[in-house]
Amino acid sequence: MGQFNRFQLNAWYQRCGALALVLFGLLCMQPAQALPLFARQTGMACLACHTVYPELTHFGRMFKLNGYQLDNGKDLQMITDEGKQILALPAVPNLALFVMVGDVQLAKPLPDSNIAGAKSLSNGGIELPQQLSLLYGGKIAPHFGAFAQVTYDFSADTFNIDNTDFRFANTVVLPDKRPFTYGVSINNNPTIEDPWNTTPAFGFPYVPPEVNVPSVASPIINAGTAYEVAGPVGYILWNEQFYAALGFYRHAQNGSNSPGNAITGEGGPVDSATSNVISGWNPYWRVAYEYDFDRYTAEVGTYGSQFKIFPGGGNALAGPTNNYTDVAEDFQVQFIGEKNTATLKGTFVRENQSLDATGPAGLGTSNASDWLTYLSTDFTYWYKRKYGFTEGYLSTKGSTDKLLYNGGCLTMPVTKCTSGGPYTSPNNPALAVGVVNSANGDPATNAWVTEAMYAPWLNLKIVLQYTHYTKFNGATSNYDGVGRNASDNDTTYLLMWFAL
């Protein structure tokens, strides 16, 4: 073992020590008042709505689709002289804090971004917190509820708008005595209105395995427009079984991606200075059916979206757009017993990309059209909601596009890709560091995700996650043209999340 490795080991011990301290402190916490916002509002334990957070039970799905309305506390009330109620405010504000603390180890350190041949000083590192969210959730007024999250992002060192879902919902009883719910969710992340854990917003992996190294391609519905769009989604639920939703999203000025309007200095409207501007109103749809029997709930469904995007970033917001059409199927089988809970679920997305804006112009894509598929499936088991494990498989496939996937482009959709070749360091443009590009232009990435989980309290979960890549950005070995192998990105990730 060389000097370098010994140093690494010491750093690892230090991090383990620090985590152990934090862990010990948390385990010593009294649980009595440590229930998050919905539990406070409903007076019910987390297990009513969740198997283990964030996976919802049937009860949790109904609670969400009914606009987070169940309110078992005392309201502050006001009525008019005519007896009409004009205020029904929960006496305790439904606020909560949600914290994730993580530590990441890559199988092989990343290269130094300045000096050829050097490696990064430490491999991974504790993120304390990796994510810290302030949440407001629950009833605002009768039929009107919210789930809104403002999150601190460790890597960007900023607070950002996270998942935000304001919704109106009402339930009526049909003449045949069956319940019928209808509602509108105004939100900023397509699929967040959905109550099953198969769609991307609250789907597997709950904790992203690509903590350090993102793969080169992902369908746009897979959080590709999250927090950069907003729009209304109308939905219906018949007999707690059949669900259908239709929504439209448009560009939302939000965060660093939207510098706002240079002329007025206000947040918008955006112009060609902004990259990836979503054009007009873009449809999102969802249909699902749940059948409950014995201790099982089984769901099958389909969802999709179509987004039209101007490349922007110096190009006028006019003319053709890049069009991304996603169609997906999903399923979920959930078993909830007295001691054992188990869930098998999966989704498969097909995306057709009609790159009318960038394709013919050679503006970052080699092809006039591309396609992607994305498969995510996992099995999770919990014993007494305390000890659990997950085995999941993620697979991305797509058409080969040398310029798109090997031109130094990091995210989808892409506006400016310079040339075919390994990703060059922003710190040293002469240095080809690779890591995030695909040398052969093939986006195929396959990963096995294994998680061991321990939840000493219902609101505290510790996850040890191991991600093994059998293929990364199109190859098993030397995928970036600079000598990095798929398994070099294998990630060990220790994570603790708690809500209070």
Next chain:
Amino acid sequence: MKATKLTVLAVAAAAAMTLLARVAAAEDAAPAAIAPADAAEAEFTATTKCSWCHGPQGHSISPIYPALAGQKAWYIVEQLQLFKAQTRADPYARGMMWGMAAQLTDTQMAALADYFSKQTPFASEPAPFSSSSAAAGIAQGKSIYNDGVAATGVAPCSACHQADAGGSDQFPRLAGQHASYLLKQLRAFHSGTREQVVMNGIVGPLQEPDMKAVALFLESMH
């Protein structure tokens, strides 16, 4: 043996006192008619909230949650009051029903109870994996239900819950209830997690296989 006889006597005395108290209470407060507006509100609540666990018209799907259809109204009111007072403390009562019952008024409880009591009783499906061992369990359960367990002095269940387990003005309906819910409650009575002096005493000497058998038998009764 002496101790067993004493136990039976004590349980019988406690049962008699409970019964007398309940009869007296019933005489004091004859069930008031449910106002149409309250009945409509209760039906709406049952169909749009209670149903999330207790199923349509009180026919719960998951056996974690009890079927309420056809249950005696007085028993539903009594349990809701215990949830509200946080004195019924078995795990799901604590985790779910304490919250759900917290804001219910006496009128709402009476109307909900009235609604569920008027629904057609639960016709339990045969167990999906019924086997010869399940059939043997049902037979054993029938014996315990009707005749008790002489060796340990367990009184026959039918003495109070009626031969058809349909319940009465003093005892709740058990017929057709989910076996796993009944077993969970029997365990809670056995361990004392759910406090009810009569049932704590009767179930005390019951062993796990006996509890399972009785639960299976009751589930099989339609």
